[in-house]
Amino acid sequence: GAGVSQSPSNKVTEKGKDVELRCDPISGHTALYWYRQSLGQGLEFLIYFQGNSAPDKSGLPSDRFSAERTGGSVSTLTIQRTQQEDSAVYLCASSSTEPLTYEQYFGPGTRLTVT
Amino acid sequence: GENVEQHPSTLSVQEGDSAVIKCTYSDSASNYFPWYKQELGKRPQLIIDIRSNVGEKKDQRIAVTLNKTAKHFSLHITETQPEDSAVYFCAASKRAAGNKLTFGGGTRVLVKP
Numbered sequence: 001g002a003g004v005s006q007s008p009s010n011k012v013t014e015k016g017k018d019v020e021l022r023c024d025p026i027s028g029h030t031a032l033y034w035y036r037q038s039l040g041q042g043l044e045f046l047i048y049f050q051g052n053s054a055p056d057k058s059g060l061p062s063d064r065f066s067a068e069r070t071g072g073s074v075s076t077l078t079i080q081r082t083q084q085e086d087s088a089v090y091l092c093a094s095s096s097t098e099p100l101t102y103e104q105y106f107g108p109g110t111r112l113t114v115t
Numbered sequence: 116g117e118n119v120e121q122h123p124s125t126l127s128v129q130e131g132d133s134a135v136i137k138c139t140y141s142d143s144a145s146n147y148f149p150w151y152k153q154e155l156g157k158r159p160q161l162i163i164d165i166r167s168n169v170g171e172k173k174d175q176r177i178a179v180t181l182n183k184t185a186k187h188f189s190l191h192i193t194e195t196q197p198e199d200s201a202v203y204f205c206a207a208s209k210r211a212a213g214n215k216l217t218f219g220g221g222t223r224v225l226v227k228p
Binding site: 042091107 | 116157159219
């Protein structure tokens with residue numbers, strides 16, 4: 001079946017602009033995660049959605065970052081007033097909770113470059 | 116919060132030799148430990164995982180061991196092949212925290228033919 005998809009694959013934006021990144025999880029997966037991978041760095045947790053529960057935003061680096069998940073499926077990560085340090089690959093992952101599995105399936109990522 | 120340390124950061128091995136990557140974690144409540152392989156420009160792919168009720172798991176040339184007392188786990192790749200060249204990440208999570216993954220810093224593995 002279809003895996004996790006993300007769009008756009010690449011985004012170049014000017015400092016100070018807002019950007020929106022989209023994630024389509026695997027159909028039926030109720031858990032959705034956003035991670036960030038800076039150049040040459042590991043993966044850093046940003047935010048987690050589980051069904052209709054309030055999201056876990058504990059990893060968001062600043063209030064310029066926000067995310068929503070509409071209808072329990074597609075998620076959008078928004079970065080306002082982008083800064084150069086926001087340049088990174090933003091990865092989305094989803095996993096099943098009915099039945100519960102631990103494996104997270106990653107999307108291809110969105111490479112964000114802030115100039 | 117959880118902290119995961121991974122060593123070494125780079126590893127060069129001769130084709131056919133074994134490779135071992137080690138990780139330590141700080142949160143004794145963590146109960147799930149996956150390993151991801153990431154090739155250049157690609158998404159991370161799960162290669163093996165282990166839960167806290169198991170001490171060892173093997174899948175063909177790949178094995179993972181877990182020592183809960185010492186809070187460390189290791190990835191073992193035997194009979195390495197050039198296609199094993201990639202960056203490998205360990206991670207830890209706990210169901211109570213929504214299974215969000217805390218990753219190690221990664222190990223760049225180069226298998227020389």
